[in-house]
Amino acid sequence: MIDLNKLRTFTVVADEGSITKAAARLYRTQPAISAQLKDVEEETELVLFERKNSKIYLTKEGTCLFEYARERIDEIDGVVACLRNNRQNLDGTIRLGVYFELTSSFVPEIVHAFKREHPRVRLDIIELDHDALEVGLLGNDIDLGLVTTLKKPSFFETQPFYSFQRHLVASREYLSTVSSTLTYENIFDLEVIASSNLLSDYKYWLKINQQNQLLKQVDNITKLITVKDAEALRSLIKKGAGIGFYDDFGGQSKSEDYAVVPVFPESKPITINIDVARRKTRTQNLLQDEFYDFLIEKSEAGLT
Template identity: 30%
Template sequence: MSVHLHSLVVDVSSRKLRYFVAVAEELHFSRAANRLYVTQQALSKQIRELEGDIGVRLLRRTTRSVELTPAGEALLTAARQSLAALDVGVEAARAADRGESGTVKLGFVIGAALELTSLIVAEFGRRHPGIRLDMREYGFADPSAGLADGSSDVALVRLPISAPDIESEPLFVEPLVAALPSGHRWAGRTSIPVAEMAGEPLVVGRTEDAAWRGQWTLDAHRGGDAARVVTLTSSHTEEMEVVAAGRACAVTVAGAARYTPHAGVRYVPLDGACGSTLAVAWRRGHLAAAVEWFLQVTREVGAAETAVVSSIERPFPSTHNQPL
């Protein structure tokens, strides 16, 4: 026995289904017509055509009432599900056309944008729920946080960086501090002149970016003299372990006292040192719509959260030199 497949397939328009759902929920043609902004006659015609398309009676109509038949009850559930799925698909298509879908790869160096990070990420998610933010931390080997090799679309970085074709906008400037072994002769000071610190043995990040490395060896403050670099490390936590072991000192940002406290390390402000600029950066010529939206959110959050930025730029209370 053969089966004609076309007899099993019914092509029902979404408009007819929406009209049917409205009548089924209102159980009143006049109210449903008002809800749909159509005439009652047009609505009745669509329902009759739908019943003809399907080949079953969906509603029992009298002069006083409208009721769903068992077939109508069954169709109502399926119609709601189908229309909901269609609406989701249509919105997804529109979002994709606007660039409001997909993934933005956000690279960042240790600490990212400090207390601003969660505010930026939350606001971006609120404004662009269809875009997934894929976050990845990069170590000292790549100060561009993935921009140099294209593994990031946008990044939170510490300037300066030497990688070509990267553009950036500063968010804030954070003071530099000396990370000292707890038994260091300066551990009890309230501050250290940068000229004194320039002569100390240092541990710095292992990287080929000379400009970035020069920030952490205080090259701008040593009059051309070479830094006394004792060892190189791959991460900030490794760097602090070297300091805690008493092998060297390090130059880092003030936020380290909050984010990476260590019993064997004292963080002391550096007087006269150029601060560390935290910036949002992107690859020149690769400014996709979603990246522009992320930049806009970052700018606006930074401008709005002046109290947070102020605390970052002046992070130490009077008890900063106490053991952590």
């Protein structure tokens, strides 16, 4: 089988009647053009050109191949142009489910970048907790989801999207008001800020820091503030309302929020892994496939 790129080079040389002119048109070197022509002749086992002085001429076989190849390449170029045009003019609605803690972190960047490429597409961002997000995907109420956990992973096609660390922190001002001998055992005597009453982050944090004996203590916390909005949670921590988990996206918290410090500098942070998820059994949809591919590309590029 002849490589399409080499065949395209052959047609340009035949059209120009000169390797020098073909090289200039294709922005390639003359040796590179000559090498591709040689490959085409070897792959077809045909003599396609006759060389006289500094000019080249098509043989009978070369003329036949040129006429056929040019027509087919024009057809391929037309199909590709049509497909690109269709993608650029995609319209419709994509329903993206996002775990509510993540919405303000990088979703605005995703929306802005995708809308720049596809201005006619409507994006509905739906904030949900873990369970509702999974139910929405299963029930086709959501097209794609950015998830951190799934109870029925076998029902979904997932791709890694992003990972970050979550640190237990407080403001310097707040920590200055508590005991200098703060320990894991008395940490929950402090004001605790969380995104829900489940306090799952605190329990996981205790486990990875070998403090399993304190897990029951989490359920007895009385000094508790819960707020779902991530920005509001961060603001409460910075203003000294208590301790809470802070998401560190690429070290931003260290450079931007210098007044916020780890409660226990030696403790291990939580690692949060986000996946792009969609149902395995679904109706093919060009718009959804385009957005799915876009998210994967953004992930591989580091969300830049």
